[in-house]
Amino acid sequence: MTVGPRAAAAAPSAVPAAGLPPAGRAPARLRVGVIGAGRVGAVLGAALAAAGHEVVAAAGLSAASRARAARLLPGVPLVPAEEVVAAGDLVVLAVPDDTLAGLVAGLAGTGAWRLGQLAFHTSGAAGLAVLAPAEDAGVLPLALHPAMTFTGAPEDVHRLLAAPFGVTSRPEHRPVAEALVLEMGGEPWWVAEADRGLYHAALASGANHLVTLVAEAADLLRTAGVEEPARVLTPLLTAALDGALRGGDRALTGPVSRGDVGTVAAHLQTLGERAPDAVDAYVALARRTTERALAAGRLRPHEGAPLLDLLRAEEAAR
Incomplete structure (x- = not known):
């Protein structure tokens, strides 16, 4: 394009x-x-x-x-x-x-x-x-x-x-x-004519899935007792979106970018107990984030491998 x-x-x-x-x-x-x-x-x-x-x-x-x-x-x-x-x-x-x-x-x-x-x-x-x-x-x-x-x-x-x-x-x-x-x-x-399908899939992933992702985060915060999720999420997500648009994978932060397997495992346990419907999406996004972090050099192979092993084990268990 x-x-x-x-x-x-x-x-x-x-x-x-x-x-x-x-x-x-x-x-x-x-x-x-x-x-x-x-x-x-x-x-x-x-x-x-x-x-x-x-x-x-x-x-x-x-x-x-x-x-x-x-x-x-x-x-x-x-x-x-x-x-x-x-x-x-x-x-x-x-x-x-x-x-x-x-x-x-x-x-x-x-x-x-x-x-x-x-x-x-x-x-x-x-x-x-x-x-x-x-x-x-x-x-x-x-x-x-x-x-x-x-x-x-x-x-x-x-x-x-x-x-x-x-x-x-x-x-x-x-x-x-x-x-x-x-x-x-x-x-x-x-x-180009041959690229229309991919073009549209990209836009749908960005716009439609972003709405789902934000709504899911807001629901989890409400479950955690946060009465006004938008006030918590707005500055964080605004900064994350700006960083992603400017720098792509270089803007990644959080436990995956640090190779923090323990935190991701704790997330999976907590979600399984309190929001089981959210686990599949979390695993899929965490796996794709890990793959992109590895490809971008944000994670070294020895840091990413334990994360992928954990996520694959969770998928197999489900």
Whole structure:
């Protein structure tokens, strides 16, 4: 995964698609349709509207999506998906990953896609292959994944400022993809088609598993009698996150980084007695931490081996 300079994406090159300008000119104003007026789709639609594009139609089935569209896309009619495609020069596909392929293929089956349209989806895991039925109909396909969490509130539009987007496109369409990201206020990062799965797994591990890890630590503190776990964890975890982002494995502290087998064994005993559901996660994370500490030179082999032996024995016992 590589990043392109922001300035390099400022002007799209000539691409034979409706609404796109010749090279060197400002991006044309596009009629935008949004399929999936959820937390992501409604926010991106609002960002495109703020950039001067016209959001002309949206699709959203749930009551929450309708309420969100009313807040973020006022006056935009909610219509069936095929009508969104018919109305838009640019179609934003912000639907769950598991429904994306079926949606694109289904719209192709009805003849909804047309030559010269642009379409981008917001899935982190999928690349261009999922848009093949639309591309076969003459659509310019893009994958633009905002690496950001969304609540669907109006302030999310401001959170897009400098937010990273994982961008995948045909090489000749890359300036167009990056220009759209910049117009929404984001920062384009290039992700090759073959790397989309790994890219998304990395983000899910970092964001989703971090929430689980913090919640687990807070629960253990409550079990230990700490009434306000957040006050204890905030300075510690803030410093740890900053250190990890700046220095990676060099920021590691704690018993594993010291090769303190006795402390880790005591943790396992205490967790087994008072929080048995937490043992498996502790063992898995401690083992991976030990492996990374060894690889980074934070632990010497003779220090890491007893830790790994202890953790493997615990796994075998369970």
